[in-house]
Amino acid sequence: MPELPEAETIARQLQRDLAGRTLGAVHLARTDIVHGDPTPLGELLPGRKVVRVYRRAKQVVIELAPPMQLIFRLGMTGRLTVVPVEAEIETHTHFRVVVAGTGGELRFRDPRRFGGIWVIREGSDYVGRRLAEVGIEPLEATTRQFRGVLSRRRQIKALLMDQSAVAGLGNIYCDESLHAAGIHPLTQADTLTAERALRLLRSIKSTLRRAIRCKGSTLMDYRDAEGREGSFQRLHRVYQREGMPCKTCKTSIRRITAAGRSTFFCPKCQRHVTRERSRGSSSRSG
DNA sequence: CGCATTTCCTGGAGGC
DNA sequence: TGCCTCCAGGAAATGC
Numbered sequence: 001m002p003e004l005p006e007a008e009t010i011a012r013q014l015q016r017d018l019a020g021r022t023l024g025a026v027h028l029a030r031t032d033i034v035h036g037d038p039t040p041l042g043e044l045l046p047g048r049k050v051v052r053v054y055r056r057a058k059q060v061v062i063e064l065a066p067p068m069q070l071i072f073r074l075g076m077t078g079r080l081t082v083v084p085v086e087a088e089i090e091t092h093t094h095f096r097v098v099v100a101g102t103g104g105e106l107r108f109r110d111p112r113r114f115g116g117i118w119v120i121r122e123g124s125d126y127v128g129r130r131l132a133e134v135g136i137e138p139l140e141a142t143t144r145q146f147r148g149v150l151s152r153r154r155q156i157k158a159l160l161m162d163q164s165a166v167a168g169l170g171n172i173y174c175d176e177s178l179h180a181a182g183i184h185p186l187t188q189a190d191t192l193t194a195e196r197a198l199r200l201l202r203s204i205k206s207t208l209r210r211a212i213r214c215k216g217s218t219l220m221d222y223r224d225a226e227g228r229e230g231s232f233q234r235l236h237r238v239y240q241r242e243g244m245p246c247k248t249c250k251t252s253i254r255r256i257t258a259a260g261r262s263t264f265f266c267p268k269c270q271r272h273v274t275r276e277r278s279r280g281s282s283s284r285s286g
Numbered sequence: 287c288g289c290a291t292t293t294c295c296t297g298g299a300g301g302c
Numbered sequence: 303t304g305c306c307t308c309c310a311g312g313a314a315a316t317g318c
Binding site for chain 1: 310311312313
Binding site for chain 1: 292
């Protein structure tokens with residue numbers, strides 16, 4: 001399930017493989033996965049040059065010239081790979097575009113179709129909705145920004161999962177970060193002390209950085225742009241480890257539902273503190 | 287307002 | 303071997 005580290009891995013690899021290249025022939029097997037500009041991709045893409053590829057939230061953004069953005073959301077099972085044009089075409093490959101002069105092509109495959117492609121042309125206010133209207137980037141967030149996000153009365157797990165609050169965290173990295181910080185997933189965000197909030201931000205950053213170094217987590221479907229699996233799943237401390245011993249204290253990992261999702265935590269490392277700092281007292285203005 | 291539930295969708299797992 | 307049901311989950315819409 002591609003979250004921030006997986007999207008970052010793919011974006012870096014595509015930056016390396018595509019930047020400066022010109023796009024060629026397009027093959028679109030399904031039109032219903034494309035959103036935004038209604039002009040067919042077969043008319044828009046050939047001849048355009050890739051300026052750069054980067055990540056925003058969980059999305060991979062291909063910036064083109066003349067100005068245009070191709071935004072890929074990978075959903076649950078989305079794959080974005082660069083392969084030789086003659087490589088066998090897997091089922092559910094919805095989109096292909098030739099990368100001129102390389103013998104390769106970019107392919108988008110997504111069996112469950114929770115993902116999609118957003119086409120943004122110059123001057124479209126759609127840009128805002130896709131890229132700007134997501135929350136803070138956790139790797140770049142300052143303590144002050146993060147404290148601002150936490151100032152709402154919400155379950156910390158639900159808040160971290162909310163893309164309009166913090167961009168890029170999904171189920172895996174939420175649970176891993178909360179464990180690293182010793183915070184129970186049902187803790188009310190606005191009750192965390194400044195010290196624990198800082199510890200949480202540091203845990204999120206270190207967890208994401210280590211995951212990026214491992215090229216993400218592969219549980220089932222995820223592959224990077226080269227078609228390879230990530231390896232961070234070997235370092236998971238709680239995710240999908242229900243009943244197994246905590247890697248820190250040996251206590252049996254528990255599973256509950258929070259924010260409508262399976263949520264894994266260690267009941268000993270992550271005690272449910274309900275009252276840390278008195279709420280309401282000296283509420284800072286927003 | 288916040289949280290749970292439902293919807294989308296497919297393939298893998300488990301039961302028989 | 304094969305059929306059936308259940309289930310996972312990101313995001314958005316709906317319900318309480």
